[in-house]
Amino acid sequence: MDSLDYNAISRLERELVFILKEEYSFYQSLYITMDKQRDSIKFNRDEHLLDLFAEIERCHRRIRQSETKVAAMKAKHPRMFRVAAAKPEIKKLVNSLATMVKKNMTLVSESEVYLRERYERIREELGELKNSHKILQYVSDGDPSPQFVDGKN
Numbered sequence: 001m002d003s004l005d006y007n008a009i010s011r012l013e014r015e016l017v018f019i020l021k022e023e024y025s026f027y028q029s030l031y032i033t034m035d036k037q038r039d040s041i042k043f044n045r046d047e048h049l050l051d052l053f054a055e056i057e058r059c060h061r062r063i064r065q066s067e068t069k070v071a072a073m074k075a076k077h078p079r080m081f082r083v084a085a086a087k088p089e090i091k092k093l094v095n096s097l098a099t100m101v102k103k104n105m106t107l108v109s110e111s112e113v114y115l116r117e118r119y120e121r122i123r124e125e126l127g128e129l130k131n132s133h134k135i136l137q138y139v140s141d142g143d144p145s146p147q148f149v150d151g152k153n
Helices: 003-042 046-076 078-085 088-140
Strands: none
Touching: 003 046, 003 078, 003 088, 046 078, 078 088
């Protein structure tokens, strides 16, 4: 391998390290946002939930951009990318990112459980309200004539 290849691989490696550190930082902040979202769902604090959902949507776009950026680097120089990706520092960052992604996925799963439970509770309450409404209709369907409580008009 000549020095030109070595310099190109080193440059690609530095670029990958920079991008991966940036991604790790991003996934840490995503974890914090998702943790807030989970707590809002868990403790029925709906006032900030919409803002958190919007933030998560922005994160989805950011994830797609990151994937596109790394895929472009890999497509541009596939051989050098493989060599650079084999470096210990890169592997360590990739493992850290994978751990962070797993933690984020755990939070998503927990939030889904809370939302499912909440949905079922609301559905049951609505069913009870429908029954209450039917009972009230049944009771109120009587004759609107004056009622005699003590036998006097």
